[in-house]
Amino acid sequence: MATGKNIRTWFEGKWHDGNVPIMNAADHGSWLGGTVFDGARYAFGLAPDLLAHCERVNRSAKALMMEPTHTGQEIADIVWEGIQLYPEDTPLYIRPMYWTIDGGYSAIVPKPDSTGFAVCLEEIPLSPPDATVRLGTTQFRRPVLADNVTNAKAGCLYPNNARMLAEARAKGFDNALVADAMGNVAESATANVFIVKDGVVKTPIPNGTFLSGITRARHIKNLRAAGHEVREEVLSFDDVRAADEVFLSGNMSKVTPVVEFDGTNYQVGPVTREALKLYWDWAKSEG
Numbered sequence: 031m032a033t034g035k036n037i038r039t040w041f042e043g044k045w046h047d048g049n050v051p052i053m054n055a056a057d058h059g060s061w062l063g064g065t066v067f068d069g070a071r072y073a074f075g076l077a078p079d080l081l082a083h084c085e086r087v088n089r090s091a092k093a094l095m096m097e098p099t100h101t102g103q104e105i106a107d108i109v110w111e112g113i114q115l116y117p118e119d120t121p122l123y124i125r126p127m128y129w130t131i132d133g134g135y136s137a138i139v140p141k142p143d144s145t146g147f148a149v150c151l152e153e154i155p156l157s158p159p160d161a162t163v164r165l166g167t168t169q170f171r172r173p174v175l176a177d178n179v180t181n182a183k184a185g186c187l188y189p190n191n192a193r194m195l196a197e198a199r200a201k202g203f204d205n206a207l208v209a210d211a212m213g214n215v216a217e218s219a220t221a222n223v224f225i226v227k228d229g230v231v232k233t234p235i236p237n238g239t240f241l242s243g244i245t246r247a248r249h250i251k252n253l254r255a256a257g258h259e260v261r262e263e264v265l266s267f268d269d270v271r272a273a274d275e276v277f278l279s280g281n282m283s284k285v286t287p288v289v290e291f292d293g294t295n296y297q298v299g300p301v302t303r304e305a306l307k308l309y310w311d312w313a314k315s316e317g
Contacts, residue, residue, distance in 0.1 A: 034123055034152030038115055040108050041148045052148045057131050058140050064130030065185035066090035069281045072113055072122040073156055078313040081106045082244045084126055091128040093182035097142040112151050123154040157283040164290040166203030168194040172216040172239040180239055194219035207291060210239040215265040221280030222246040225273035226301045235262040246279045252308040275299035284309050
């Protein structure tokens with residue numbers, strides 16, 4: 031089942047309507063998990079940081095021993111071609127992706143030059159302005175690079191995220207705040223996390239257990255340019271409980287205010303609101 035609607039797929043050199051089949055049963059990626067993707071957004075006539083997302087999917091492919099078949103700019107050009115197939119006010123989720131086709135040594139190591147590629151566009155609205163999220167805890171943790179490909183946006187990482195979300199939902203929460211291997215805060219099950227305490231913005235320092243997101247980096251730049259002190263540091267769960275504000279940073283919604291973490295409640299604060307405004311002001315200024 032697709033997540034969105036009004037889907038268009040670029041595959042084998044042209045755009046197709048709908049959720050097009052792109053993988054075969056015996057493809058390496060189908061049965062051994064060799065898939066990567068990235069997610070960008072189009073809304074209000076803008077596709078913020080599109081090129082950065084297209085370049086990251088190539089880095090992800092290389093992390094899974096694939097040879098990318100397109101440059102980041104070529105992928106961005108394909109995306110913009112697809113965007114023109116929709117009315118200008120259509121909010122889109124943009125997903126370029128690679129997968130492994132042929133196996134090499136012992137069938138497990140992929141052949142780097144045997145790589146599939148597609149771009150999928152889905153109509154998915156942005157979250158409403160008043161959307162918030164409640165976070166709970168989970169027994170599941172983010173892996174380290176020695177255990178999994180945490181330096182890639184890889185499909186094989188997401189069953190663990192699904193376990194986190196399912197556990198949090200079973201406890202009555204919307205999402206999970208997740209620990210790294212050392213027991214410190216890493217991110218939520220779906221997005222990076224920021225806290226605000228006494229006017230200082232803090233976010234977990236990238237330590238190889240989670241992707242330091244493109245939108246996360248944009249928020250850090252925007253907030254610093256606006257005069258806020260932003261620190262990347264080790265954060266404990268008690269730091270989150272003691273925070274004045276908490277918000278998630280992800281590509282799907284850009285900023286999602288957190289109103290509860292495991293019984294601790296928060297207001298949607300001024301820095302959280304400003305982060306979202308700064309983001310779209312920056313996007314509009316960049317065109």
